[in-house]
Amino acid sequence: MHDLIASPFLERHLLLRPGRRGGLLLPEAQYEELRSLNPADPAPSWFVDAVHAQWSMSVTGRCTGDFLLVRQPSVWGYSRASWEINLGCNYQCKHCYLGLKVYSGMPLADKLTCLRVMHDAGVLWLQITGGEPTVDKDFVPPTVPRSSSA
Structure with a gap:
């Protein structure tokens, strides 16, 4: 990076x-x-x-x-994107529009293709939504550095 x-x-x-x-x-x-x-x-x-x-x-x-x-100029001029990565969720919010909350989404290869397309289109800010994005099987949680204790 x-x-x-x-x-x-x-x-x-x-x-x-x-x-x-x-x-x-x-x-x-x-x-x-x-x-x-x-x-x-x-x-x-x-x-x-x-x-x-x-x-x-x-x-x-x-x-x-x-x-x-x-970043080179893009013919599309995109700068932001929102990606609904899956329809699954582990919450029971009353206002939810998902209904059945099926844990479905694209295969990893297709997700990587989407990311490449967004990169090539010049996306700077990416909002990942769902369902709940963190329950997606391909979602990698961020690593948190451990503090050293002396």
């Missing part, structure tokens, strides 16, 4: 840090400058300063290919 993502967003361009709040709105010229960089190139000084100011992150002297993904 990349530390930073520069991407078209609707009619604009964003610089984002996955898992962090906030982002930067990039002028088109700066986005295009990032697109033209070779992965072995260092980041431009304006970029180094902006990243440090926004996230207190140092990228000085690093090759951009080591930390930056520059």
